[in-house]
Amino acid sequence: MSSQSPDSGASPETPGAMASPAVIGWREWVSLPALGIDWVKAKIDTGARTSALHTFQLDVAHEHGAKVARFGVHPFQRDNDTISWCHAPVVDERSVRDSGGHQEWRFVIETPVRLAQREWPIEITLTARDTMLFRMLLGRTAMRSLRVDPLASFLTGRPPEA
Template identity: 50%
Template sequence: MAGKPREPFLIGWREWAGLPELCDVPVKAKIDTGARTSAIHAWNINRFEKDGAPWVSFELHPVQKDNRTRIACTAPIHDVREVRSSDGATQTRIVIRTRLKLGGRSWPIELTLARRDQMGFRMLIGRTALKRRVLIDPAKSFLCGRADRN
């Protein structure tokens, strides 16, 4: 018998997000229900093959306005999709699956790799990652706690 689903919890319009399978540095993320897919700022994105399967290597730059902090990551490629960016342009993006940690809870999400140099946040968490898990108070920020406690 499956366990009872957890009640959704309250988050703000921006939160410190953890990506424990990729890095140990919290990322300031914008909660964006207008976006279907979540995205992370990634550089040096390179596809390769490992044991006959498609993988990707990339660098995360998790700290806003700091390009010196770089975290090398690798992950299996889950998908490659056309994604419409905030300026209306369509981009082909690599999609990986990883765990998102918010407010002491964590769950798997799909995350696209994209250059977000001009964006105000290094990470955007879209509605698919949030569905049935959270309630959002658009007047509040950082309801899940400070970066050092995520």
């Protein structure tokens, strides 16, 4: 029988490295620090495979031989005045089927997400979600070692009042 040492491959930044899984609600405030987004309300969507982020004015260009996405984000519902301008390397492009069965070709980025006092990298597809209630969906591939309480909301806290 072998036991794992604390540094046996799981880093402390990944939820899988924690002794017990964090419990989150069906909606939570998350941060995307590498994109400069301090707070965005996310729907925790176990039915969605990949996470999605509302973007506008999406432009993809080649920089030093790699694709880079530049885009705007309105991080708050019903607020088109607050804008975060972001850029990130494109790690993939793929066809995604939305909840209505419509297929859309989307660019995919990888960026750290901060939730439940933990931070880990996730893939996010970029799409227009301005008609949707939530500006971000956190899909099931981003929920490693997290448990969802479908009756609870904002178990990990709320942003400070402006």
